[in-house]
Amino acid sequence: MIVLTASVAAVVAVGLVVAVLAVRHTPGTGTAAASSGAAPAGGAAAVRLLLSARGRSALSPELNAVLPAGQLFPQGTTFTAAPGGWHRAGAYANLAGTLREPGRAAHRAEIGFVYRHGRWLVTFEAVA
Amino acid sequence: MNRRGGAGRVAAAAVALALLCPAQAALAAATPTPTPGTCVTGQLQPVPGIGQKLAGSVPVVFIHGINSSAAMWHVSSGLSIAGQAALIKGVTAWTFDYAHQSLDWVKDQRIGPAFAAAIACLARASRHKVIVVAHSMGGLATQYAIGYPGSPAAGDVGELITIGTPYQGSALLSAMQAAVSGSEAGSLPSGGAGYVALAEALLSACAGIATHTDSNPCWLVSVLRSPVGTALQWQSPQIRQLPPWPPGLPVLDIAGDVRIQVPVGARTITQDFGDVPVSLGSATAHDTAGPAYVRHCSPLTLLGAVHLDPGPCFHTHLPNDSDVIAVVLAAIRSYVKAATSAQTSPESFPIEYPQDMTLACIQQYGQGAHAQWVNTISPPSYGAQCFRAGSLLGGLDLDAWCPVEATLHHFSSPAGWHSDNPYRYSLATSTIKPWETWRCYQN
Secondary structure (H helix, E strand, O other), rough: OOOOOOHHHHHHHHHHHHHHHHHHOOOOOOOOOEEEEEEHHHHHHHHHHHHHOOHHHHOOHHHHHHHHOOOOOOOOOOOEEEEEEEEEOOOOOOOOEEOOOOOOOOOEEEEEEEEOOOOOEEEEEEOO | OOOOOOHHHHHHHHHHHHHHHHHHHHHHOOOOOOOOOOOOOOOOOOOOOOOOOOOEEEEEEEEEOOOOOHHHHHHOOOOOHHHHHOOOOOEEEEEOOOOHHOOOOOOOOHHHHHHHHHHHHHHHHHHOOOOEEOOOOHHHHHHHHHHHHOOOOOOOEEEEEEEEEOOOHHHHHHHHHHHHOOOOOOOOOOOHHHHHHHHHHHHHHHHOOOOOOOHHHHHHHHHHHOOOHHHOOOOOHHOOOOOOOOOOOEEEEEEEEOOEEEOOOOEEEEEEEOOOOOHHHHHHHOOOOOOOOOEEOOOHHHHHHHOOOOOOOOOOHHHOOOHHHOOOOOHHHHHHHHHHHHOOOOOOEEEEOOOOOOOEEEEEEOOOOEEEEEOOHHHHHHOEEEEOOOOEEOOOEEEOOOOOOOHHOOOOOOOOEEEEEEEEEEEEHHOOOOOEEEEEEHH
16 A cells, blocks of 8 residues: 655655566556556655646646636645545546545545656546 | 347337237247338338327437447337437337448448338338437438438438447547557647547556446447448448438437546646547537537546546446436427427316325426326336326326336426315426426325
């Protein structure tokens, strides 16, 4: 299980975890691949970026263009990926887990991704 | 997606022959080949109704859309759109099936041309023009069937009712095609950027969903690589090259209208996506029979649409929505009334049922009404006793009407009813609304 947070300390810790994950899951660009399991390093990195103050730079350009302006998540938000919560089909994937925002009850959430130009970009984040 | 096998077709054909020509039922059982003149083929099947002859009736043909089959019309259910149409006096209801070609474009010999042959046969045998009720691409298949050069069905369709037909193509399909191919989406309708964002979100959310059934938007993923996945793109050349509609053909468009929310944290895109695959503008682009009927629904979240229930406005759910069914049935009745000079009803009529009966149901429409009595002393179920109403409204025979279990669960207040004893009710015809259906009253 990985825990992703906007705090520096957590980022370092998560970086260690996702470095291990990266050995097992390297995103490809094939269109027919389908898999599930733990999030790859690139996916985890995208989640970290999404929860940071620069969260909008984690979004796909198409989504960023139409999503209303403003910060996406309050500082201190964390996302804990569920075991086996990563599902991928070709260049698209989603990750299930638990989102915790400061001052609010934790809730199950799902994050969508598209793999483009060597990195995973976020296509949605929603209450599951 | 339900696709009927060969054995099923033989059985269905035998049932069809029994309905149309009871004397030949035994022959049909022994000889699976349909007899000439019935119009029944492996693709064209009658919906079990009240046993009317094709000759003199108004044929109503239901044609499905992409990645589907005639099973989508649920003909065995008395609550389905086709099941109810088959019970309209003066109507014979039919389904046309092209399940095995439903990922091919409408020019396929077993789609457009085969449908043209079916329409022409029904029109010839009934001596009436045919009403077509089309879902999705079925509307475009009809456009091709009645308009291609040399079509045997030219002039044989009296009215077309389309449900979610992409007259201008599907913007979402185009956006999804562009997303998976990494290309630009090209020209899209108003709100095109929202379609691109939704396409990517949908493709992401559908990852890991193994069964792409037509009960949620993920089924679109399964058609991307098919011929219709290209042909049904927004303003595609294939659509633009379809033959022109016959002048004066009444076409009633029915469309879904739902807003979908694609959120990220505290921000959300909310955009109107029609019935999701087909935008409102595309589904109502060819309406010549008055205002289109638009079924409006509450907004959906992306994950709600994918993992839960996309609701009655969703493309594949529209034909099963009770409001849509009521509109279609009203349009059929109106056409049939005009075509057959329907009988007029009295100002009011008595409704009586035996003392051991505890429930009465009335089906109202236009200028007429049907009544039935249900014995609820024993547990209600499909096939519960149905009692002949005798002769109402100038001799409408209700003998073949049987209750459907679901009607027993749709009680409503007996507004407009008048009763002078527990077993007698009457309803003034002035209270009959054009497409009001079952109204039941428990004693």
